[in-house]
Amino acid sequence: MLPLFSRERRDKPLLMKRYNTLVFDLDGTLLDTLGDLTDGVNHVLSRFNFEQRTQDEIRSFIGNGVPTLLRRALPVGVDDGIHTEALRLFGEFYMSNIKNSTLPYDGIQNMLRELSGNGYKIGVVSNKKDDAVKELCAYFFGDIFNGEKMRAVFGATGEHNRKPSPLLVLEAMRVLGSDKDETVFIGDSDVDIRCAENAGIDIICVGWGYRNADYLRSKGAKTVAADTNELLKLLTIGV
Structure with missing residues (x-):
């Protein structure tokens, strides 16, 4: 049974509002x-x-x-030509080494299966390139995002739709046939918080990713899940 939540107090954890659509960030x-x-x-x-x-430096850059x-x-100060070549080199290397050490966080796969099995509509929106997002989702979550369900998995194709732009979140909602009031975004960064605000939807942040709970709250997060068990409880039972 889907939980009931209320939007009346945005300075407290989300309570008593109905969500049936979950749009997740990917990295972190x-x-x-x-x-x-x-x-x-x-x-x-x-x-x-x-x-x-x-790794700590890279974490802060993501x-x-x-x-x-x-x-x-x-x-600092490198010219645009070096940046352009760096993008090319990174793309070639990363797409050939995209799954060397990448793994789902503890409990993620089981959580997604449970949510999907309980009737939740699930999408993914990332600032990673679209082909990389689809490859990773197919590899790690192929039983969730397969066939038609892959249509709600999006990566950025340029600056115009990169978060905090809401364009891809809104497109995922359109594909899933969902309204703003029944959709929640789940992410780990201030960029995700701003994206959800721009899309006019709620957000639940996670504290296991690339930004900690204190940082997320300082950027406006009202609800931060410490682990997948807590997130699943928030989504299926409420708090």
């Missing part, structure tokens, strides 16, 4: 992609003989898509 929410992203960035940096970056990730990782 469903999948831990940090290792492969770090390897991809450092492959690029090594080609230019630039200093390597740590959230706005690969062009911004590389701009932050490259030395």
Whole structure:
């Protein structure tokens, strides 16, 4: 049975409102992609003989898509030509090494199966490139996102639809046949918070990704799930 939630108090955790549609972020929410992203960035940096970056540095750079990730990782002041070549090198390397160390977070696969089995409509919207998003979702969540259900899985195709733009979230809702009042976005970053606001929908943040709970609350998050058990409870029972 789908939970009931209310929107009346946005300064408290979401309570008593009906959601039947869940749109998830990918990196830092469903999948831990940090290792492969770090390897991809450092492959690029090594080609230019630039200093390597740590995983903690890469974690702090993630959230706005690969062009911004590389701009932050490259030395300050590099010209646009180097950035363009860095994007090409990263794309080639990353797509060939996209699943080396990437894994779903603990409990994610079982949670998605339970939610799907209980009738929730599920989509994914990421700032990662669209082909990478679809490949990862098919590989790790193929029993959830298959056939027609893959139509609600989206990655960015350019600056115009990269979060915090709401365009892809709204498109996922259109594909799923869902209204704003019955949809919640689930993500791990301030970019996701702004995206949900721009789309006019609620958000539940997760604290296991690339930003911690204190940071997310400082950016406006009202509800932060500590683990998948808590998220599942929020979505199916309420709090």
